[in-house]
Amino acid sequence: MAGQRLDDLAVFVTVGREGNFTRAAAHLGVSPSAVSQTMRGLEERLGVRLLTRTTRSVTRTEAGDKLLREIAPLLDEIDAHVTAVAELRDRPAGTVRITADEFATRHVLWPRLLPLFETYPELTVELSTDYGLTDIAAERFDAGVRLGGIIDADMIAVPIGPPMRMVTVAAPAYRERYGAPARPEALTAHRCINLRLPTHGGLYAWEFGSGEQESRVRVSGPLIMNSVIQILDACLAGAGLAQLPDGLVTPHLASGELEEVLAEWSEPFEGYHLYYPSRRQQTAAFRVVLDTLRLGS
Numbered sequence: 001m002a003g004q005r006l007d008d009l010a011v012f013v014t015v016g017r018e019g020n021f022t023r024a025a026a027h028l029g030v031s032p033s034a035v036s037q038t039m040r041g042l043e044e045r046l047g048v049r050l051l052t053r054t055t056r057s058v059t060r061t062e063a064g065d066k067l068l069r070e071i072a073p074l075l076d077e078i079d080a081h082v083t084a085v086a087e088l089r090d091r092p093a094g095t096v097r098i099t100a101d102e103f104a105t106r107h108v109l110w111p112r113l114l115p116l117f118e119t120y121p122e123l124t125v126e127l128s129t130d131y132g133l134t135d136i137a138a139e140r141f142d143a144g145v146r147l148g149g150i151i152d153a154d155m156i157a158v159p160i161g162p163p164m165r166m167v168t169v170a171a172p173a174y175r176e177r178y179g180a181p182a183r184p185e186a187l188t189a190h191r192c193i194n195l196r197l198p199t200h201g202g203l204y205a206w207e208f209g210s211g212e213q214e215s216r217v218r219v220s221g222p223l224i225m226n227s228v229i230q231i232l233d234a235c236l237a238g239a240g241l242a243q244l245p246d247g248l249v250t251p252h253l254a255s256g257e258l259e260e261v262l263a264e265w266s267e268p269f270e271g272y273h274l275y276y277p278s279r280r281q282q283t284a285a286f287r288v289v290l291d292t293l294r295l296g297s
Contacts, residue, residue, distance in 0.1 A: 093122035100145035148270035
């Protein structure tokens with residue numbers, strides 16, 4: 001609507017995303033009653049109901065869904081442009097939000113980001129650990145980190161890590177008691193430690209490749225966990241076989257705490273990439289983070 005105030009639309013977008021007046025108010029730094037009053041005024045001016053209110057939640061109407069879908073990207077783009085102009089200074093400042101899985105956060109991002117905080121004291125990096133395929137635009141992240149083969153085509157993807165392998169390992173005590181599988185399909189007779197994936201709630205299927213042969217095996221065992229660090233600890237204790245990133249288990253293989261099995265079925269694949277929307281305006285803070293993480297920098 002011509003002349004509609006952007007701040008009222010921004011309040012609507014926050015309410016639409018949060019689904020709750022109290023959470024939206026906390027995000028905006030105002031009272032819930034102020035948010036509610038702003039929404040009533042916006043609906044009156046538009047002449048259409050945007051939200052359905054109950055005692056427990058706020059849901060969008062069909063009109064609300066349409067308005068949110070169409071204006072939220074525009075407001076995000078305006079916000080990014082304003083932020084970029086504000087950051088036209090010598091020292092990058094502000095917050096860069098990144099979502100990544102646990103291994104990438106610990107072994108790829110953190111070691112390379114640490115020196116930045118001394119060089120740029122006004123820079124803040126928020127790292128959110130998540131194994132799911134996060135919609136970074138909807139969740140308002142600046143970037144995500146995932147393996148190269150699972151990134152949407154409409155994103156810009158920058159390599160930040162070398163090729164890697166998923167390694168199947170066992171503690172010596174496990175091998176002494178249960179032996180070792182000769183082929184991937186033999187894993188169904190072994191005690192394996194499963195990883196629960198958050199995206200659909202399913203279990204990670206172990207993947208193998210040898211030349212032109214590829215296979216995915218659904219394993220079972222005494223433990224299901226949602227953290228590769230927890231799985232590593234359980235594997236070291238002899239609870240079962242585990243399939244983990246090579247960078248996580250290399251020190252334990254060298255020390256003899258773990259032994260690799262099915263090594264001939266573990267082939268390298270494309271490593272981690274930082275991905276971000278192609279249309280998003282880059283801030284000075286984001287550019288320095290991107291340049292620091294870029295492979296070969």
